[in-house]
Amino acid sequence: MATQYGISGTTAKGIAASVERAVAEGSLGPEAALPPVRRLADDLGVSPGTVAAAYKELRQRGIVVTRGRGGTVVAPAPAVASRRPPKVPEGLRDLSGGHPDPALLPALVPPSRLSPGARAHRSTPRLARLEQRVRDSIGPEGVPVDHVTFAHGALDLIGRLLSVELRPGDAVAMEDPGYHHLLDLVTALGLRIVPVTVDDEGVRPEALRGALQAGVRALVCSPRAQNPYGGCFSVARRDALVEVLRDEPDVLVVENDHASAVSAAPLHSLTVGGLARWVHVRTVSKFLGTDLRWATAACDATTLARHDGRLLLTSGWVSHLLQEIVYGLLADDGTRALVARAQETYALRRGALLDELGARGIGAHGASGMNLWVPVRDESAVVNGLRSYGWWVAAGARFRSSSPPGVRISVAELEPADAARLASDFAAVLDESEATYGG
Numbered sequence: 291m292a293t294q295y296g297i298s299g300t301t302a303k304g305i306a307a308s309v310e311r312a313v314a315e316g317s318l319g320p321e322a323a324l325p326p327v328r329r330l331a332d333d334l335g336v337s338p339g340t341v342a343a344a345y346k347e348l349r350q351r352g353i354v355v356t357r358g359r360g361g362t363v364v365a366p367a368p369a370v371a372s373r374r375p376p377k378v379p380e381g382l383r384d385l386s387g388g389h390p391d392p393a394l395l396p397a398l399v400p401p402s403r404l405s406p407g408a409r410a411h412r413s414t415p416r417l418a419r420l421e422q423r424v425r426d427s428i429g430p431e432g433v434p435v436d437h438v439t440f441a442h443g444a445l446d447l448i449g450r451l452l453s454v455e456l457r458p459g460d461a462v463a464m465e466d467p468g469y470h471h472l473l474d475l476v477t478a479l480g481l482r483i484v485p486v487t488v489d490d491e492g493v494r495p496e497a498l499r500g501a502l503q504a505g506v507r508a509l510v511c512s513p514r515a516q517n518p519y520g521g522c523f524s525v526a527r528r529d530a531l532v533e534v535l536r537d538e539p540d541v542l543v544v545e546n547d548h549a550s551a552v553s554a555a556p557l558h559s560l561t562v563g564g565l566a567r568w569v570h571v572r573t574v575s576k577f578l579g580t581d582l583r584w585a586t587a588a589c590d591a592t593t594l595a596r597h598d599g600r601l602l603l604t605s606g607w608v609s610h611l612l613q614e615i616v617y618g619l620l621a622d623d624g625t626r627a628l629v630a631r632a633q634e635t636y637a638l639r640r641g642a643l644l645d646e647l648g649a650r651g652i653g654a655h656g657a658s659g660m661n662l663w664v665p666v667r668d669e670s671a672v673v674n675g676l677r678s679y680g681w682w683v684a685a686g687a688r689f690r691s692s693s694p695p696g697v698r699i700s701v702a703e704l705e706p707a708d709a710a711r712l713a714s715d716f717a718a719v720l721d722e723s724e725a726t727y728g729g
Contacts, residue, residue, distance in 0.1 A: 515659025532563030675719030
């Protein structure tokens with residue numbers, strides 16, 4: 291056994307299992323370096339080819355990554371131990387979660403019209419009235435709606451598509467900073483992340499062009515309420531990105547419109563550009579309830595066939611009971627009014643904090659959605675400093691691949707009256723940090 295690393299085994303499968311076990315148990319943490327192939331082979335008394343095969347299997351399964359001369363290390367978010375946010379300390383105001391305000395969510399009442407007994411759900415997996423409502427809501431925003439499907443949430447749908455379309459080792463263009471659960475999912479599938487920088491208008495065209503030149507096979511992005519940066523596509527940015535993507539017709543474009551109805555920004559979708567392979571994904575968790583694990587997608591015919599074919603072989607369909615609840619809420623006038631109020635409220639709260647931070651010379655980003663991204667020099671110093679004032683915000687490390695540090699502040703439950711106090715405390719923390727680091 292290589293005692294320093296806790297790795298054992300005499301076959302590629304055994305060595306890979308040993309590393310996986312060490313990662314799952316925490317004895318090999320994220321970014322921990324594994325021994326070079328020849329050294330581990332000597333320690334275990336096996337051939338270098340056996341160790342190389344074990345490392346290859348671990349790479350394909352998203353447990354380790356290889357960094358050229360930097361060697362092989364445990365993935366930042368290994369597939370057997372996905373990153374979880376730190377527990378919120380007791381007594382702090384939690385602004386880290388990115389969740390909607392419960393006071394702005396409708397009551398979930400299961401429908402009574404569904405009778406018990408078997409139904410042919412595999413032959414009719416989608417409620418026709420819900421499918422039509424999806425078309426009626428998405429179509430007017432410019433998204434082609436000839437082909438529509440459902441899934442158990444955005445991550446479920448995106449994960450299924452990527453696993454069908456790509457193979458371990460393939461590259462995916464991901465927003466940087468980006469949604470940490472999506473970053474973890476891509477890594478867990480054994481895919482390679484190519485970061486593309488974002489700004490207040492979303493993905494930057496030059497960054498996307500570089501990713502395409504690097505050979506990515508898919509792009510995952512948000513057209514508005516980008517998490518955590520808050521960017522939203524303008525018409526000009528949308529058109530520039532479409533122009534770049536037209537040269538790569540085989541690249542699957544996944545557009546994750548996760549906060550649609552409460553983003554407080556118009557939709558300028560990439561799907562209007564006549565792309566060959568695309569999918570526009572929407573969920574309802576941000577405005578109907580986080581427990582409603584339902585998503586819908588409009589997509590091209592090939593993407594629909596591949597997604598639904600895999601869905602048919604696994605869960606088969608999305609619960610019709612869940613579909614009835616979603617339909618009932620979407621069709622309810624009171625719920626629509628509540629969603630409209632939620633959009634206005636989140637925009638007011640986001641704008642209030644942006645203004646208060648700006649008045650104190652603190653730059654922040656949040657053009658849409660319910661989060662702000664604040665660039666900082668030292669994430670830990672800011673998180674811990676704000677903790678001393680009673681606030682808990684999210685360190686940006688979970689969201690970043692190669693972009694500069696920052697913190698994410700969720701404003702969904704932050705009343706405008708509290709924004710001034712948070713901004714003042716933030717300024718005080720920055721002053722303390724600058725004093726520590728010498729200005």
